[in-house]
Amino acid sequence: MSLSHALLGLLAERPASGYDLVKRFDQSLAAVWPATQSQVYTELNRLADGGLITVVAEGPRGRKEYTTTPAGLTELRRWLTETRPRPERRNEQMLGVFLLGALSHEEAVAYLTNVESGAVAEAAQLAALRDETEWDDSPGSVYGRLVLEWGIRVTEIRRDWARWAVGQVKVRAASISEGVPDEPGPW
Amino acid sequence: MSLSHALLGLLAERPASGYDLVKRFDQSLAAVWPATQSQVYTELNRLADGGLITVVAEGPRGRKEYTTTPAGLTELRRWLTETRPRPERRNEQMLGVFLLGALSHEEAVAYLTNVESGAVAEAAQLAALRDETEWDDSPGSVYGRLVLEWGIRVTEIRRDWARWAVGQVKVRAASISEGVPDEPGPW
DNA sequence: TGAACCATGTAAACAGTTACATGATTAA
DNA sequence: TTAATCATGTAACTGTTTACATGGTTCA
Numbered sequence: 001m002s003l004s005h006a007l008l009g010l011l012a013e014r015p016a017s018g019y020d021l022v023k024r025f026d027q028s029l030a031a032v033w034p035a036t037q038s039q040v041y042t043e044l045n046r047l048a049d050g051g052l053i054t055v056v057a058e059g060p061r062g063r064k065e066y067t068t069t070p071a072g073l074t075e076l077r078r079w080l081t082e083t084r085p086r087p088e089r090r091n092e093q094m095l096g097v098f099l100l101g102a103l104s105h106e107e108a109v110a111y112l113t114n115v116e117s118g119a120v121a122e123a124a125q126l127a128a129l130r131d132e133t134e135w136d137d138s139p140g141s142v143y144g145r146l147v148l149e150w151g152i153r154v155t156e157i158r159r160d161w162a163r164w165a166v167g168q169v170k171v172r173a174a175s176i177s178e179g180v181p182d183e184p185g186p187w
Numbered sequence: 188m189s190l191s192h193a194l195l196g197l198l199a200e201r202p203a204s205g206y207d208l209v210k211r212f213d214q215s216l217a218a219v220w221p222a223t224q225s226q227v228y229t230e231l232n233r234l235a236d237g238g239l240i241t242v243v244a245e246g247p248r249g250r251k252e253y254t255t256t257p258a259g260l261t262e263l264r265r266w267l268t269e270t271r272p273r274p275e276r277r278n279e280q281m282l283g284v285f286l287l288g289a290l291s292h293e294e295a296v297a298y299l300t301n302v303e304s305g306a307v308a309e310a311a312q313l314a315a316l317r318d319e320t321e322w323d324d325s326p327g328s329v330y331g332r333l334v335l336e337w338g339i340r341v342t343e344i345r346r347d348w349a350r351w352a353v354g355q356v357k358v359r360a361a362s363i364s365e366g367v368p369d370e371p372g373p374w
Numbered sequence: 375t376g377a378a379c380c381a382t383g384t385a386a387a388c389a390g391t392t393a394c395a396t397g398a399t400t401a402a
Numbered sequence: 403t404t405a406a407t408c409a410t411g412t413a414a415c416t417g418t419t420t421a422c423a424t425g426g427t428t429c430a
Contacts, residue, residue: 001416001417002279002282003417003418005282005286006282006285006286008286009285009286009288009289010286012288012289013288017380017381017382018381018382018383019380019381019382022381028285029282029285030276031276031281032276032277032278032281032282032285033276033277033278033279033282034276034277034418035418036418036419036420037382037383038383038384038418038419038420038421039417039418039419041381041382041383041384042383042384045383059380059381060380060381060426060427061380061381061382061425061426061427062380062381062382062383062425062426063380063381063382064381064382073289076286076289077289077290077294079283080283080286080287080289080290080294080298081290081294081297081298084301084305085279085280085283086279088277088278088279088280089217089218089219089220089221090219090220090221090275090277091219091220091275092189092220092272092273092275093272093275094218094219094334094337095189095192095193095216095219095220096266096267096272097330097333097334097337098193098196098215098216098219098330098331098334099192099193099195099196099197099263099267099330100267100326100330101196101199101200101325101326101327101329101330102196102199102260102263102264102267103264103267103268107264107267107268108330110268111267111268114271118271137359137362137363138288139287139288140288142288142355142356142359143284143285143286143287143288143295144285145355146284146352146355146356147281147284147285149348149351149352150281150284150345150348153344153347153348154341154344157340157341157344158337160340161336161337161340164336165333165336168329168332168333169329169333172324172329175324176324188388188389190389190390204408204409204410205409205410205411206408206409206410209409221390222390223390223391223392224410224411225390225391225392225393225411225412226389226390226391228409228410228411228412229411229412232411246408246409247398247399247400247408247409248397248398248399248408248409248410249397249398249408249409249410249411250408250409250410251409251410
């Protein structure tokens, strides 16, 4: 399961509590593997039961700091080197595009325009994050930077694709209404 | 739920049985919204119970052909026009990249090289599909074509990104071992 | 002393996967 | 007559989301 490996990886970098981890999921990791508070705490207990992580410190308010055990690190490394994840596909936005035949051309264009403006906004946000973050040579920083760059590139091509797609739909709409134009030419 | 809307959309195009729909999921729709046989049949019964689809014909071997009802079409159109899906993020491959700090530089490079070769293979497959399919002006064809183009573009930038990322990791590896080179220069 | 934040947990519902089970029809 | 294909369904499990529940600590 990916969530457990995400936790193993984060705890291998440095010890943290469930509370800390939830914040890291909300901030940096949300982009590739979102997880809720509920899931994180449940999974931490499961990993601790399995001996892949262990409590290294207890703090106020019942705070428990975990770290990855040698067994946990072995499992993480096995997962990273021996399994090849199929590139995850599930994309609700593109499913919508696939079903756009149920709408008028105008509505389809609106859908795609919405995809475009969403991409523009997100690209700006990600680029700002890239520019405002102080990157260093630590693994978390180097690989986090790679993932962020991936996010930026994907968002940019989503924007470009949406613009192209709008054009495609308009061409189709025009060619269909060719014989019966709404507005005849001036001659 | 997305699966139900996918089914509403497919059945709005033309009537089909569960068996037909499973095949369509495996073929064209797998790229954006995979679904299992088990899921499809269960969901069809749920949609029929809710009056969003209805049986229009029965065939041999208990075959039931469904079509989308007016209520179903309304719901589909509402979903397409009124909900704005957050661009789905969950990406196991990129989660792996994020956690690459648990591996050596060499292993990390191997991981990224694997991402690249996977993308190369997939891009070839998708481009072949694009070139071999006979596209027409039906909505299913037009919008299917848009989604396929999206898949091709994403795959191509995954390939390019992976090449760039390998370079980035090698630069880091080199700068870290700078003071202690394995192979000293010839002077 | 009250608001903001720190901190962990459980329950219920929903979504998705894997495996099993059954049987009809068609074509070699 | 038997293998391939058509066709539908259920059960058990795993993963994910939403909501609820509880209480400690810090700071203005």
